[in-house]
Amino acid sequence: MVALSRRSTLACRSPEPPCCSGRTLHVTRQCLSIRVTGRRWLGRPLHQFNRTIRSSASVVGEQGDGQPVQAAITSPISSATQFAAALYQFSRPHTMIGTALSVVSISLLALAGAEPGRVAIVALLQALSSALLMNIAIVGINQLYDIEIDKVNKPYLPLASGALSPTQGAAIVAACAAGGAWIGLASGSPALLATLLVSLALGVLYSAELPFMRWKRSPVLAAGCILAVRAIIVQLGFYTHMRTALDGAAAAAAAAPAAPAAAAAATSPISAAAAATGGGALDVLTHLSPSMWFVVVFMLFFSVVIALFKDLPDVAGDSKAGVRTLSVRLGEGAVFRICVAMLTTAYAWAMVASLTLPAALPARAALFCGHGAMAALLLARARGVDTGAKGHLTDYYMFVWKLFYAEYLLIPLFG
Missing domain, CATH: 1.20.120 (Four Helix Bundle (Hemerythrin (Met), subunit A))
Structure with a gap:
């Protein structure tokens, strides 16, 4: 087996091909010839090339009749497609669907039948985008610490199968966690930011192989982490985020004739809502x-x-x-x-x-x-x-x- 760079051209010819310009690689069953310059050919028996020459993703093997064959060179589009497929599996799609449905459902429950306006739409998009990013970070942390276990239980996952390297997995986790936290911070919603950060912290405690962590080893602690996120934090956090935004917008609109700050609500409805309600999140939680x-x-x-x-x-x-x-x-x-x-x-x-x-x-x-x-x-x-x-x-x-x-x-x- 011989691997070629993308700059090489493969042809099946005689051991001593005709002279031509440029660099050309010729393979037969007896000899591998490489044209190094426009004037000189170097030929070597194939058994001397017992080490695989590696570069990019092109591989030369033999067909059933012994004739050499060239595998397709991986194109940038193909590489991007493979990475996207690996990222899709890395995100654990069934958890992403559950997260998206929970955010939308709880937000609609918080609307209590009211018509969704601009403030509600902005609040929903903030919650949905940040929650999905944090979901990827949390399931990614679990996969990073479970590579050996997943080779037995879930060998199709990208880290266990080698489709993604641990370095790539860690980079995806860091980027998604940072992106989710940034959206939560930029929203000006304490309820949303707290929901995201507490969920991430519990994800680390559940999966990380560190002192006093790896709670998944304990049935009680493992169940506690999952139910805390799925049953309590998600429900109360996103409900409070939406209700606070709606109540704040209503308070800001009522005070608009006398409050100069009402103009800010047009550009930053969630921040204005938080400012208008003060302890709105606590009020929502105490009056569920x-x-x-x-x-x-x-x-x-x-x-x-x-x-x-x-x-x-x-x-x-x-x-x-x-x-x-x-x-x-x-x-x-x-x-x-x-x-x-x-x-x-x-x-x-x-x-x-x-x-x-x-x-x-x-x-x-x-x-x-x-x-x-x-x-x-x-x-x-x-x-x-x-x-x-x-x-x-x-x-x-x-x-x-x-x-x-x-x-x-x-x-x-x-x-």
Whole structure:
């Protein structure tokens, strides 16, 4: 096998090709000839070239008939496409979808049926963009510290497969974390910035192999990290961010005739809102609606289930690495049954709550039927799962994520 630079040209000719100008590489089964100048050819037996000559991505091998063949040289477009595909896998798309749906859903719940104006749109875009960037940073940190484990459990991930180097992974994490934090800071929203930074801190505590960290080794701490982010911080943080922006804009508009600062609201609505309300974020947190409290508690159940389900397909790698998750300790079957029972209970409670919380009858009917349908699907799929088969557990875990997405489609109806 011989690797060529992009500046070389491959041809299958005789060992002593005709003279021509420029640099040309000729390969036969007996001899490799390189034209170095316009006047002199150097020929060497191929067995003397026992070291692979490496450069860019072009490889010369043999076809079935023994004739040399040139592999395609990687183009910049191809390299960019490969990097984009690796980055897509690195972002863990199912978590990105969950984050996007949660931000949009909670923001709509905070609107409480009001028409979204410019302030609401700006607040939503700030929350959505910064949350997605921070999501990439958090899942990236986990992959950086789990490379050896992922080679067993998830060999398709870019760091485990070698599609991305650890240096590239660290650079992506740093860029996304900095970008998300900058958006949160520039928004002037304390609730948004706190949500992003606390989520990042918990992500580091969960994954980093540092003293007093690597909380994923403890089932209690691991579940605590996930439910804190997915069930509490995300719900309360983005809800408070949106409500503070809306309340601040309303206060600024009411004070516009007497307040010169009202002009600033046109250029920086979120900053003006924060200035107008002062302790608005604290006021929002202390006056949460019953619907919002229900969402927080329901998502606590759901997040615990996801935290436990996440480890079910990874028992082999976790056990080998000494990570004593609950699935490793109790076995896949026991943890699977616990998760299904918990989620079924949560759906039953949601069906009861849907009869009282929304004001409109159509919303009540949609919530009751929706949660009933998801509970039925959960139990129907569970009957066909072989807890001893990793593929079955992985498929069911991804199905639970789909139920998680579907819940965020229903949450705005509680408003």
